[in-house]
Amino acid sequence: xxxxxxxxxxxxxxxxxxxxxxxxxxxGSPSFASGHTLWAYIQAFVWSELVPDKRQQFxxxxxxxxxxxxxxxxxxxxxxxxxxxxxxxxxxAMWSNPKFQEDLEAAxxxxx
Numbered sequence: 520x521x522x523x524x525x526x527x528x529x530x531x532x533x534x535x536x537x538x539x540x541x542x543x544x545x546x547g548s549p550s551f552a553s554g555h556t557l558w559a560y561i562q563a564f565v566w567s568e569l570v571p572d573k574r575q576q577f578x579x580x581x582x583x584x585x586x587x588x589x590x591x592x593x594x595x596x597x598x599x600x601x602x603x604x605x606x607x608x609x610x611x612a613m614w615s616n617p618k619f620q621e622d623l624e625a626a627x628x629x630x631x
Contacts, residue, residue: 520608521552521557521558521605522554524552524601525549525550525551525552526548528551530598532549532594533550533593533594540592542591542593543591544591544593550595552598552601552604553594553599555584555588556584556585556598556602557603557606559580559581559584560578560603561609561613563577564606568623568627569627569630585603
């Protein structure tokens with residue numbers, strides 16, 4: 520989903536449209552949506568299933584990862600919001616997948 524959206528929309532990075540921005544990194548892919556943010560939220564929610572008492576810390580970290588992409592000058596705020604929405608859609612698909620549920624239950628058993 521991440522790269523399907525990125526390469527369908529081909530949104531330029533902020534520093535491409537505003538040359539005065541000095542990004543901390545130059546990325547080789549389009550901006551929309553933020554892949555780092557997408558995967559941070561997916562991991563935060565999955566890890567929350569394994570360690571429920573750390574849920575808020577995982578989500579806070581995912582938010583900070585997204586925010587850091589903006590601070591670095593390589594994403595817009597809307598890239599982060601889109602990533603959260605895509606993460607929700609991907610998680611919905613994952614949670615309805617019997618193989619994912621089986622693997623998640625095995626991970627829970629191993630974690631305990």
